[in-house]
Structure formats: structure tokens, C-alpha cells
Amino acid sequence: MKNLDKYRNIGISAHIDSGKTTLTERILYYSGRIHKVREVRGGDGGATMDSMDLERERGITIASAATQVQWRDYTVNIIDTPGHVDFTVEVERSLRVLDGAVLVLCSVGGVQSQSLTVDRQMKRYGVPRIAFINKMDRTGADSASVIKQIEEKLHVVPLPLQIPMGEGAQFEGVVDLVTMQAVTYEGEQGEKEVLGEIPEQFKAAAEEARAAMLETLSMFSDDLMVALLEEAEIPVDDIYKVIREATLSHEITPVMMGTAFKNKGVQTLLDAVVRFLPSPLDREISAIDLDAQQKAIKEGAEDTHSDSFRTKLSHSSDKPLVAMAFKIVDETFGQLTYMRIYQGKIEKGQSYVNTRTGNSTRFGRLVRMHADSREDVDVGEAGDIIAAVGMECASGDTFCSDGENYALESIFVPEPVIRLSIEPLDRDGADRLAKAIQRFNREDPTFHVMTDEETNQTIIAGMGQLHLDVYIERIKREYKVECIVGEPRVAYRETPTIPVEYNHKHKKQTGGSGQYAHVVGKIEPMPVENDGETYEFKNAITQGRIPKEYIPAVDKGFQRALVKGPLCECEVVGVSATLSDGSYHDVDSSEMAFNVAAFNCMRDSLKKANMALLEPIMKLEVEVPEEFQGAVTGHIAQKRGVINTSETKMGTSVFIAEVPLASMFDYANELRSMTQGKGGFSMEFSRYAQVPRNIQEEVVARRLKEKEERMATA
Numbered sequence: 001m002k003n004l005d006k007y008r009n010i011g012i013s014a015h016i017d018s019g020k021t022t023l024t025e026r027i028l029y030y031s032g033r034i035h036k037v038r039e040v041r042g043g044d045g046g047a048t049m050d051s052m053d054l055e056r057e058r059g060i061t062i063a064s065a066a067t068q069v070q071w072r073d074y075t076v077n078i079i080d081t082p083g084h085v086d087f088t089v090e091v092e093r094s095l096r097v098l099d100g101a102v103l104v105l106c107s108v109g110g111v112q113s114q115s116l117t118v119d120r121q122m123k124r125y126g127v128p129r130i131a132f133i134n135k136m137d138r139t140g141a142d143s144a145s146v147i148k149q150i151e152e153k154l155h156v157v158p159l160p161l162q163i164p165m166g167e168g169a170q171f172e173g174v175v176d177l178v179t180m181q182a183v184t185y186e187g188e189q190g191e192k193e194v195l196g197e198i199p200e201q202f203k204a205a206a207e208e209a210r211a212a213m214l215e216t217l218s219m220f221s222d223d224l225m226v227a228l229l230e231e232a233e234i235p236v237d238d239i240y241k242v243i244r245e246a247t248l249s250h251e252i253t254p255v256m257m258g259t260a261f262k263n264k265g266v267q268t269l270l271d272a273v274v275r276f277l278p279s280p281l282d283r284e285i286s287a288i289d290l291d292a293q294q295k296a297i298k299e300g301a302e303d304t305h306s307d308s309f310r311t312k313l314s315h316s317s318d319k320p321l322v323a324m325a326f327k328i329v330d331e332t333f334g335q336l337t338y339m340r341i342y343q344g345k346i347e348k349g350q351s352y353v354n355t356r357t358g359n360s361t362r363f364g365r366l367v368r369m370h371a372d373s374r375e376d377v378d379v380g381e382a383g384d385i386i387a388a389v390g391m392e393c394a395s396g397d398t399f400c401s402d403g404e405n406y407a408l409e410s411i412f413v414p415e416p417v418i419r420l421s422i423e424p425l426d427r428d429g430a431d432r433l434a435k436a437i438q439r440f441n442r443e444d445p446t447f448h449v450m451t452d453e454e455t456n457q458t459i460i461a462g463m464g465q466l467h468l469d470v471y472i473e474r475i476k477r478e479y480k481v482e483c484i485v486g487e488p489r490v491a492y493r494e495t496p497t498i499p500v501e502y503n504h505k506h507k508k509q510t511g512g513s514g515q516y517a518h519v520v521g522k523i524e525p526m527p528v529e530n531d532g533e534t535y536e537f538k539n540a541i542t543q544g545r546i547p548k549e550y551i552p553a554v555d556k557g558f559q560r561a562l563v564k565g566p567l568c569e570c571e572v573v574g575v576s577a578t579l580s581d582g583s584y585h586d587v588d589s590s591e592m593a594f595n596v597a598a599f600n601c602m603r604d605s606l607k608k609a610n611m612a613l614l615e616p617i618m619k620l621e622v623e624v625p626e627e628f629q630g631a632v633t634g635h636i637a638q639k640r641g642v643i644n645t646s647e648t649k650m651g652t653s654v655f656i657a658e659v660p661l662a663s664m665f666d667y668a669n670e671l672r673s674m675t676q677g678k679g680g681f682s683m684e685f686s687r688y689a690q691v692p693r694n695i696q697e698e699v700v701a702r703r704l705k706e707k708e709e710r711m712a713t714a
Helices: 021-030 053-058 085-097 113-124 144-155 198-216 222-229 236-248 266-276 290-298 427-443 465-479 548-561 593-605 626-638 667-674 693-713
Strands: 007-014 065-071 073-080 100-106 129-134 158-160 161-166 173-176 179-188 192-194 255-258 286-290 310-312 322-331 333-345 345-347 351-354 360-362 365-372 373-377 379-380 385-389 399-402 417-424 448-451 458-462 483-484 493-495 500-508 515-525 535-539 575-583 612-625 642-649 652-660 680-690
Touching: 007 021, 007 113, 007 266, 021 065, 021 073, 021 129, 021 266, 053 345, 053 465, 065 266, 065 365, 065 385, 073 266, 085 113, 085 290, 085 322, 085 465, 100 113, 100 144, 100 266, 113 144, 113 222, 113 680, 129 144, 129 266, 129 373, 144 158, 144 255, 158 198, 161 179, 161 198, 161 255, 173 198, 198 222, 198 236, 222 236, 236 255, 236 266, 255 266, 286 290, 322 427, 333 345, 333 379, 417 427, 417 465, 427 448, 427 458, 427 465, 458 465, 465 483, 500 593, 515 593, 535 548, 548 575, 548 593, 612 626, 612 693, 626 642, 626 667, 652 680
Parallel strands: 007 073, 007 100, 100 129, 129 255, 158 255, 535 575
Antiparallel strands: 065 073, 161 173, 173 179, 179 192, 286 310, 322 333, 322 399, 333 385, 345 379, 351 360, 351 399, 365 373, 365 385, 417 458, 417 483, 448 458, 493 612, 500 515, 515 575, 612 652, 612 680, 642 652
8 A cells, every 4th residue: 555645736826927837847857757848838849738739829728737746755746727817717626636735926926816816726725835936037036025925915924945046147046944055956957956055145144034934933833932042953854844734734835936947946846845745644634424414304404514414534545435526528539537536446447436426437447647648557546636537427526435425525616707609600510519518518617508598599608708719719629610709798697776575476277276376575685795695595484374395486486587687688696585475275376386476576576676787897917017007007997997006116017906897808909009019917807896877778778789689680
């Protein structure tokens, strides 16, 4: 049995263009996994982990890629994740199954918008991390400023374990504050790590930084504090032990630095990964015992919430299997399913139960992934990340040995904010387009597909323009389908602004038994939580005025009416519906009658609720040369944007704003023309906010006109 203590499962995450993939490429090279370094934007085919043609052409990571390397006597499973916010679900599902992470930060950009998102995701899944300040060779590199930003923006305690020997073009290496040695790198690819005396000009700064490091660590160790007060010599291993314990308990974030592109600092980062980040044994993993939960529901227990039925999993490979399918990729010869094994083992040729469906699935072929290449394995054990070929399941499914019935908590999936229509240019492509869309819908939980009932058009929805652009390009290349793509449409929502009391009777008499249902209550606005519930149903029926078997039908009827609102047929959110009274008929009442009554009641009530339109507000981070600052900020103001923070450093202005998505289509081209191609931006969904009344009237009028035109041509 393998030694899990020598295993590390880590992710490499960051803001776009911070150098994640370049760092991963160097890790592969220094660990002996590859024998030639390839650059992200090089003419030699692009980085190893960017295996998709689109990734190599655009120089960005679109899909997360897994690999395994050996470092010292440790086995390290690595997942390289995308930096662009449109592909945030790739980061989300990777961090869900990983034990530790490296947060890469640019030495000039520091903590940027997507760094904050990644930080939030790491905290959501309780993943300890090391921060790596990359690109220390860049002009304007400022490690002290980045460390300050880690503290102020991420609200964690940064613990610098190194100081740089020079910054920018003068960057030579680092001083290790634990061992008090200078670390430099020699050889054509920096493969030789050289430890030596600290140069005279850095000695004072190193002594001061080490004292600060030990003072911070003493807050987490009484023994260390006593040794400091007694001015005793502190063994290096004792310092490492405290750093590891404080990192695993999320009390500190160790900070390393270097430049992956110039081959400096990567080996020391790998040493820190195996030294400070958790092994599978260090993580406590729990699953929901579905059998116990179902038993409690049958017995009518008051508390049937999932958290009450959590059970701790073992890390032993001898126990029954509990594993999670965290990512699926549809391929020509069947589905490729990435699995994280938490307990037990998966053996080739054996069958295991999908606890969501209850079906038994045979695992015919197991592989270990290295980007897009794979090697066959016969067994995957606890702590492993492997892939199964040719089995059917969905992302987030839990697999168990026969007789076990557990569910692992699935990932958080944000709602899409942009949609557009898509249809094939000619009829021959219809089947291939349907196959492509079905595949991407299965692979990516943030890529939604729906059909417009009135126009019969296929609508695709995603996290941003780049997200959908990439899928459209993939449909053209991989499925050879030329498409007609409609204008991007904002995913507006509708919400009531005033409470409305209702008293609705549904009475229908035909030959034989009729239909009768009567509901009385109140509909009220509720706050629209971006990550939480936007509808609630309250049952306030007393004395059996409506039999309890009809109550769920009322709830379902209300929800059915929220799919299309009265303003412009957008989804309705922020509704609290209370059912307080009503009546029924012994013969004519039924679940269907109450469902129909609730549906019509909600539709009528919403028309009286002074409905408001909500629009997605995006968090926009723009980076431009200082001379274009005025033009760009003025342009954002024209788009109804509000600038929250701005700073100028080394001739570059960076500002963060909130802007309605509706005004941000084609912003990439607008920014390019305003800044002579020198500006860059990133954008992510922030929240929903009410549309100003004058703009609401324009949107509603436009949507109604579009509907009339569609009906006229139908």
C-alpha cells in the first residue's frame, strides 16, 4: 500500500496572465516529466498543459489539465486551471477535490480581480495555499507591495519565507529566511540550484525579515515564543513544523517568489509544496449518509438537513470505495471521467454504484492523465486522481462500493449571465450542432442550453462573451458546423417591488368530476441573493383548510409561473409566497386543480406587484497606460459604470468598476481602439441590480417589438 503521507494533490490558480501555465511547464521540466521546455506563446506548439488548439493560438488556458510528477521522494498530482473568469467553473471543480493550492500573483499586478475570486473559491473548500509572487524579473516588480496587498485584500496573514536579491532586471535569486542562505540558479534552464552565503548588501534586510517571520510564527507556537524570548537558537526543522501547522490551519499563507519564465525559484516552490501543503491524510473529508437521511425522512424526523447526516471518511484503501467524478469530457470513443478517490480503491474491470442514480457502473479502463496523453493503470487508491474511460455519469456524481450509499457535496455553480441564439447555416449541420451542444452542456455546468418555445430557436447561455465565443469556435472546428449566431442577450430577471394579497378560486365544471381549488395568501418581495435562494414558499394553513397532500402542488404551481414574468417574459426572482387560507371540494379537488390555481394566481398577482427589471452588474478591472486614464474612465461613466477604486503605479493605471453587462458588449474592441491596443481588462459577474425606470421601459419595449416581429414571421 502506498504511503499517503508522501502524496500531494495541488492546484495552480491565478488571475489571467500571471504565469500559471509557464510555472507548471517548469515544474514538469525540473521534475523530469518533460525534457524540453515549451513556452505558452512559443512557436514550438505551445505549453504542454495547453493541449487544445484554441489554447495554443490564444495563449490562454481554457480547460483545466491534470498531470502527476515525482519530486524528491514525493508524488505530486497537479491541476493547472484557467485564469479567465469565464472559465471559473474549471477552477471551482478542481479546488473542490484538491488538498492544497499555489496562488500565483504577478509581481507588478499584485492581487487582481480574479485573484480575489480564486481566493474566495479556496476559502469555500477550505484549501490551504502557498502564494508565489511570479515575474520578479519584470520592470516595476515590487514584492513588498504584493505582500501588503495579500494582507489587505485577501484578509490573510502573509508569511514571506524569502526576500528577493534585486527586483526587475536586477533579480538574481532569493534569500531563504529559514536557512539564511542565498539561493541562485545556474544552467541553461536554471536546473542547478546553488546555495551560498548571503551577499553583504542583503544581509541586514534578511536579518530584519527573518526576525519579522519568527515573530509572526511565534503567535502560533508557545515553544517558539519561549525560544525567541530566551534568544535561543531555533532548529530549522522546528520552524518548518510551525509553518506547516499554521498553513494547514489556514492561519498563515507562506509567500515564495521567483520568475518561472526566467527559471528562478521553481525548485524552492516545489520544496515548499511538499513541505507545507497537506497530504490527503491531513484533510478531514465527510460524506452524507443517504441511507440514514432517507430513514429519518420516512420516520418524519424534524431535522432532515444533509449536514445532520455527515459521516467522516477514512483515508484507507482497504475500506469501501467513496469517490467523486469531478470533471467529464466527451470524446469520440466515449466519456473520459476524472475521479478523486477519497476512500477505498477503484479496480479496473470492477463495478461500482452511482449513488445519484442507484445504477451499477463498470469501470473498464483506468488511466492517469498527463495533459491530453494518458497511461493505463490497473487500480486507483485513496488519495489518487485518475480518469475512467467509457463510463456514463454526470459531473459531481459520487461512486461507492456495493452496499454503501454516500453522497459527497457537489460544487458551487454560478448562474450564466449572457445568452445568444445559434442555428446551423445549412440543414446538414443540424445533427452535428445538436451533438456538440449536448456534449458541452454535459461537460460544463455553466454552459446552459434551452429552446425558445415561441421561435423554436436554440439558445445557449454562459459566463461571458469569451466563454460562448470559445464554444462557437469549437463547434466550427471540431464538428465542422458553420453557425448563424444571434446578438448576445443579457439574462435579465424580473422581481416584484410591492406586496400583493391574493384570493384566487379555480372552478371548472364539465361532464363528470370537475376541478376546484381555492387559495388565499400574500406574495411579497424578498432580497435577491446572488448565491442563494430567490424564491420561498411558506405554508401557513391551519385546521386543515386545504389538505396537506395538495400543498406541494400549490408550491409547484407558483414556481411554474415564475419561469416567465409579466414585463418581458424573463425569469422572476425575489418572491416570497405565503399560503394562509383556502378551500377544497371533496370530489372536484385534486393536485392538478391546485397546481393550475396556483399558476394562474401567481401570474395575476405579479401583474399587480409593480414589477422591476433586474440586470447583471459586472465587476470590471481595467489596466491601461496612464495617458489613456481620462478617456477610459469617461467611457466607463458613459456606460452607466461606477469606478470604485483606482491607482496608478509605474505609468500604469488600474481601476476597478461596476458596469451593467448590457453596455459591455464589444468592450474589447472599444478599449483596444481607445488605448492603441495597449489596454487590457477582465470582467466577472458581481450581482443583480434594478434597472433604472427609463432604461427598463426601453428594454421592455424592445423585447415586445422583437416578440411581435417573431410572431409576424412565424
